[in-house]
Amino acid sequence: MRIDILTILPDLLQGPFSDSIMKRAQTKGHLELEIHNIRDYSTDKHNKIDDYQYGGGAGMVMSIEPIAAIIEKLKAERDYDEIIYMTPDGELLEQAICNDLSLCKNMIILCGHYKGVDERVREHYITKEVSIGSYVLSGGELGAAVLVDSVVRLIPGVLNDETSALTDSFQDRLLSPPVYTRPSEYRGWKVPEVLLSGDFPKIEAWREKKAFERTQVRRPDLLD
Numbered sequence: 329m330r331i332d333i334l335t336i337l338p339d340l341l342q343g344p345f346s347d348s349i350m351k352r353a354q355t356k357g358h359l360e361l362e363i364h365n366i367r368d369y370s371t372d373k374h375n376k377i378d379d380y381q382y383g384g385g386a387g388m389v390m391s392i393e394p395i396a397a398i399i400e401k402l403k404a405e406r407d408y409d410e411i412i413y414m415t416p417d418g419e420l421l422e423q424a425i426c427n428d429l430s431l432c433k434n435m436i437i438l439c440g441h442y443k444g445v446d447e448r449v450r451e452h453y454i455t456k457e458v459s460i461g462s463y464v465l466s467g468g469e470l471g472a473a474v475l476v477d478s479v480v481r482l483i484p485g486v487l488n489d490e491t492s493a494l495t496d497s498f499q500d501r502l503l504s505p506p507v508y509t510r511p512s513e514y515r516g517w518k519v520p521e522v523l524l525s526g527d528f529p530k531i532e533a534w535r536e537k538k539a540f541e542r543t544q545v546r547r548p549d550l551l552d
């Protein structure tokens with residue numbers, strides 16, 4: 329998969345992709361990630377990428393020209409399955425969206441800032457708008473990092489058996505059951521007996537029961 333991220337804060341996006349699974353996805357060739365600085369596409373002599381909003385009001389708006397210039401350059405190089413705008417008024421990110429996006433070959437992710445981008449960018453270039461939750465972030469970069477991580481880990485070969493995405497919370501609309509490791513007793517706090525029994529059908533039944541109970545208590549909406 330190839331992902332092009334368009335941002336005014338490219339440094340902010342270095343960290344999340346230079347460690348662990350996201351780093352390995354790139355070195356193993358599952359992910360080709362390009363981070364583009366929108367400012368590099370400004371034709372203004374001060375590299376301006378925003379301006380006052382028409383009609384008045386506080387807050388700057390990201391201009392269409394530099395964003396259109398990068399998107400059109402990229403679209404001339406390859407076909408994109410999705411051009412996503414990260415914004416608090418987008419569709420709430422859910423596992424089902426991550427699953428769909430994991431089938432994409434190429435995608436562009438635009439990170440919003442200030443009061444947002446000129447509406448004409450959304451009308452003419454954007455194919456999908458995503459929010460990562462009902463709260464406001466200073467910019468779309470952290471949202472883009474969340475989106476990329478949640479999608480890339482689903483690409484076949486990115487995770488190994490031990491970290492397989494098939495048993496994730498949400499994949500079966502259930503939260504994960506509790507897990508334990510050694511020691512079997514710590515300060516008198518014991519690991520549930522069944523997990524030490526070696527009786528695998530019984531362990532599996534216990535895990536299913538716990539997953540269901542946990543979902544019922546914490547996220548009943550997932551069971552609807």
Ligand code: 6GU
Pocket residue numbers: 414415416440458459460461462463464465466467468469471472
């Ligand atoms: Cl994607 N961007 C911003 N700025 N705020 C958000 C968000 C995105 N998702 C939730 N809040």
